Amino acid sequence: MSTAQTISKSAAAIDKARAEGRAALIAYLPAGYPSVEESIAAGIAAARNGADLIEIGIPYSDPVMDGQVIQAATTEALAKGFRVSQVFDVVAGITSKTDAAVLVMTYWNPVIRMGVDEFSRRLSEAGGAGLITPDLIPDEAAEWLEASDKYGLDRVFLVAPSSTTERMQRTVDASRGFVYAVSIMGVTGARSSVSSAAKDVVAAAHAAGAERVCVGLGVSNAGQVREIAAYAEGVIVGTALVKTLGDGGVDGVAALTKDLSTGLARETGLAGEEA
């Protein structure tokens, strides 16, 4: 884990949760779905109902790590005319109204197209915490390592059940804020149970020196959150929230986030009561 002078917004949010005796909750929502305004409202609702960090996804034409629910939402956003620069409006819209750390999840080509430095500068100006990069590995990230240092942004790389010890070390070393542990070999989407691989990936990341490891992919209910909160610093929920946003709107997101947050406590009685 990088210990540069940069103050990590993501780390601060996770540490605050830890001080409260619980894991952090990270809520994923796509920018521009079902509209730019509603994605801001949904992010604010999540932050006010128990999410410590908000992960805003940029809709992209070729989302190879996403399952059908998120694909459908981001395809709809693009069809409605979403433009990449609007992600900064979404980030600013949430950071101006809440204390949540707001990260952007993006496939890499839109960042390259805007320019890694310009993208980073604008994200920083919008109050963003950093980037989660599902198809960028540290091996190819020279420009991003430089820009994230320059603008004080977190760089959240992914580790997977298939990561070798060597790659785990390299990825943990390159990350800042937290490390994203992929719980299962697969794409995003709700699953009935949490893979047993998740615990092993988190343990491997901790062994490589990661202080904060958050688990994503397939987590959709408070029971699963509780299971993961026992061994990871944070829990990431995406598909379930996106589906709820489509079905039940912003109120649905608020209710589900509140419910998910009841699973965060490591010690009785502390979870979910904050908001």
Added chain:
Amino acid sequence: MADAPSGNADNNAAEAFLQGGSLKHAPGPYFGSYGGRWMPESLIAALDELEETFDKAKDDPDFRAQIADLNKNYSGRPSLLTEAKRFSEHAGGVRIFLKREDLNHTGSHKINNVLGQALLAKRMGKTRVIAETGAGQHGVASATAAALMGLECVVYMGAEDCRRQALNVARMELLGATVIPVTSGSQTLKDAINDALRDWVANVHNTHYLLGTAAGAHPFPAMVRYFHEVIGEEARAQILDQAGRLPDAVCACIGGGSNAIGIFHGFLDDPSVKIYGFEAGGDGVDTGRHAATITLGKPGVLHGARSYLMQDDDGQTIESHSISAGLDYPGVGPEHSYLSDIGRVSYEPITDAEAMEAFRLLCRTEGIIPAIESSHALAGAIKVGQRLADEASAAGETAEDKIVIVNLSGRGDKDVATAAEWFDLLDKNSAESEIGKEGEQL
């Protein structure tokens, strides 16, 4: 950290080539600033395993013997080099030779790559292969190799392509493969690749992704090229045998670019040989409906590699258009981007109309029905032939002194419905007419 790609690397390589260095056998992961591995971490271990297996196999006499045996006794290699004398009259009178990949088993160059990768899958202990396909050529080739080697095979194909290429779906199923219609995104070849990648992430423990072109993450571009290098090696030896000298030009069509990189490779280090790649110009490069990736695209990352890419100002992939499903892809293999930047290969667009005219010409002058993909190379060769004829005339030589090799990458049986519709040969009420109409919308 991998070596940082840079523009200087391009210049150095171009300089080295001009001073007698070699462009052959480029190992990847980078070709100048192109290539690499822009992939989810979940797949990196599988790519490492594939790279290691491939590197060992290349140096293993047993593996090379297996490939040579399959090429000779299964695919029917070496493929012929046929002089197209009557066709040549329409190309300024230069001598045109066709590298007959259309005569291979399954009807195209694709078999070279699938046999090699299926052998590697077996070496890795994988029991299942997955593949993407546009019109079905690579899907059919993959299903063929899987049947031959006793592997389970799943092919991802855009839902619309499944409908308009129903016979190719049936061929794959006859060969024992499962065809999964892709309904995500634009439901085209690029989305079939996306779904194949999603399958691979989930099933990588027992599954090899049999990618059909010289694109994607390392080691695919260098590996797919390796299995197609036989095209260029044969063509070079055959032209020296038949004409007593090297050609003046080599032409191939480019979608992802696997047939092209295969034949180009044989001539990359022959500075006297001009090399041309012909992209799908669709309705015309000024219409927005084309697949001329190098001509009009900008560098970006898609499907694991940095390369030229058809994309909008936001970095979203733009849908490509071509009458030829095999060229209808908004990306291109990274080695082609590099060869373009250093000026070793010239890439030019050919419109649907130009390709179809060349298609008809080859049918009528040589008795060979070419794939519409390959017809782009034929149309390009007509232009190159006319330029060479002009040069010859200016130098006081004759056009017959000039030699052009065209990679005839596939046969046109699969394209008969599309061509019949294009040339208005069908009874309006026939079932074929309906199929052809859909084909024309490619």
